[in-house]
Amino acid sequence: MQDSIGDRIARLRLRRDHTQESLAAVAGVSVDVVRKLEQNQRLTARLATLNALARALDVETSILIGQPTTFEGAAHRDPLPSLLALRRAVTPVSELIEDEMEVADGESPSVLDLRASLRSTEVIRREGKLSEIAAVLPRLISDARSATREHSGADRAASFAILAEAYQVAATTLAAFGKEDAAYTAMERAGIAARHSDDPRLEVMGMSTLSWIFSKQGRIDDAQRVAEATAEKIEPSWTKTPLIDVALWGILLLRAASAAVRAERKDTAAELLRLANAAAARIGTDRIDYATPFGPTNAGVATVNAFVEMDRPEQALAEARRITDLTSLPPTWQARYYVDRALAHIDLANDDRATRAMLKAEHTAPEWMRYHATSRRVVADLASRERRRSAPILALADRLQIGTG
Helix, strand or coil: CCCCHHHHHHHHHHHCCCCHHHHHHHHCCCHHHHHHHHCCCCCCCCHHHHHHHHHHHCCCHHHHHCCCCCCCCCCCCCCCCCHHHHHHHHCCHHHCCHHHCCCCCCCCCCHHHHHHHHHHHHHHHHCCCHHHHHHHHHHHHHHHHHHHHHCCHHHHHHHHHHHHHHHHHHHHHHHHCCCHHHHHHHHHHHHHHHHCCCCCHHHHHHHHHHHHHHHHHCCHHHHHHHHHHHHHHCCCCCCCCCHHHHHHHHHHHHHHHHHHHHCCCHHHHHHHHHHHHHHHHHHCCCEEECCEEECHHHHHHHHHHHHHHCCCHHHHHHHHHCCCCHHHCCHHHHHHHHHHHHHHHHHCCCHHHHHHHHHHHHHHCHHHHHHCHHHHHHHHHHHHHCCCCCCHHHHHHHHCCCCCC
């Protein structure tokens, strides 16, 4: 087997001078869970459990999960996707050394050209093509930053808006590879750019992204607090508020609900989900704003995820059956829904249905699947129990480059 979650927990536990019993006590989880993970009898656990163990071990959750940290097989791409290039774009040395300021290649691009580049980036982002995002994003950030220096008036404000969105995309990409601190830096810069822009909604979306990053760091309380506080500031009037603002409010509620679920605040999570579903019903149809969907379908998918995280697989699958228009969501959201269905089927000891769900996830967003930590954990778990030499889950594990023994 490749290095497992249990192997990492055991190493970190010994470094922290914990016994299995003391670690379980500090994390507030069952010692049986710790024991089975370390013995590789279980290859995965609920995210709430992993967050609790990560906090007790004083590491980020991504360290336990062991998600990919670089791009695979990208030698044929031009430009190459590079997390280092993305880091450099977010924190360029030119801003620290006055005599080495960035020099633009000719004139700064027009706002129209920048918007076209941003829209194309959003399309590949929704499809989960992380390597393409990382290949084009550094140049977009550099061009947008140059435009904020060269343009004036309305064009300058519009350039700052584009730069803010580009930083947010950089943040989500970095966080997907476990670079949460770099993602936080990107969000700080996104906030500064948003305040200089002509779009006040960008700060709201920035808080939503920041909440997600806090969740990735295991800072669950902060994730919930940021999302709830921002939602309170923009709480809509049902008769007067534009639908886009109702959607942004709903997105924040879903972020807060996700954090509340992982913090085991089930009553709070239920109330937040109720409000989010009411907002979705008010909108009536699914829409996408700032590359983020919201509406009845996404609210339903979030409810499925909440039931999975709360160990209620029957309710998760019952809620999944109520979702009738999954194709209204971007491919990455669809794929995550299939992963949640797989987790529910695993909890009900139905590996065949779980495998079928994971194959649908791969079909929907194949590149996203290769880098998505939860997907990889689920595939490893299913493959470890497969006794047939030729089975679809083993082939999927091979495609994801997951060792199965």
